[in-house]
Amino acid sequence: MKRSPVVSLALCCLLPAASVVAQDAKGPPITPEMQAMMEAFQKAGTPGVEHQKLASLDGTYDLTVKSWHSPDAPPSTDTGTATRKMILGGRVQVEEVTSQMMGQPFNGQGLHGYDNVTGKHWATWNDSMSTGLMVSEGTCDAAQTCTYTGTYHDPVSKKPVTSRMVSRWPDKSTEVLEMYAPGPDGKEAKMMEITYRKRP
Incomplete structure (x- = not known):
């Protein structure tokens, strides 16, 4: 199912917070899907050669x-x-x-x-x-x-x-x-x- 831009934006904002919670060992572990999404958003937003x-x-x-x-x-x-x-x-x-x-x-x-x-x-x-x-x-x-x-x-x-x-x-x-x-x-x-x- 295609994710809406609003949902994607919310995930972009929330996933880094989820990472902090997981590292704090107080929340559920990050799933492979969440990890892949975080990496995709990070790659999309990182300035490069162009x-x-x-x-x-x-x-x-x-x-x-x-x-x-x-x-x-x-x-x-x-x-x-x-x-x-x-x-x-x-x-x-x-x-x-x-x-x-x-x-x-x-x-x-x-x-x-x-x-x-x-x-x-x-x-x-x-x-x-x-x-x-x-x-x-x-x-x-x-x-x-x-x-x-x-x-x-x-x-x-x-x-x-x-x-x-x-x-x-x-x-x-x-x-x-x-x-x-x-x-x-x-x-x-x-x-x-x-x-x-x-x-x-």
Whole structure:
């Protein structure tokens, strides 16, 4: 039987306590099933190599943001800054962005992580031009080129839109993030390109 998220969360909190009680010899011994569950939760929550790679990206970046509002028109270009910092004991990275968008002040926040359970990278994004949330999932190769698929709701149609993001590092201090989504004809088109240049 599949365990509900609430039950799993409760077990995650209670099993360490059960271990202490058992070690105190005042409660029932830990069963093999309970021991296996404790080990699984511990493995799921322990930062590893992928989290260390994320931590290496901590710092402040200068941004160049190109936005394509029409596939057959040249992009608009804005500048901004981003800061990245690991939180939650080195498990998740938070990114804060300050920029301009269509002549207006723009602020955004993203979370980046790696799920030990699924073996995939994940990201969320929300900003000052929306009240919604974009959620993405993807994989990275040995060269740290990452490809994500994300979903958000279009403000006009109110329907979910699937986008594709590709992040690559031409050198150790430069990241290029490209975002693609369906254009007016429904075919995939490049919507945005952000170049991150890490400050020394």
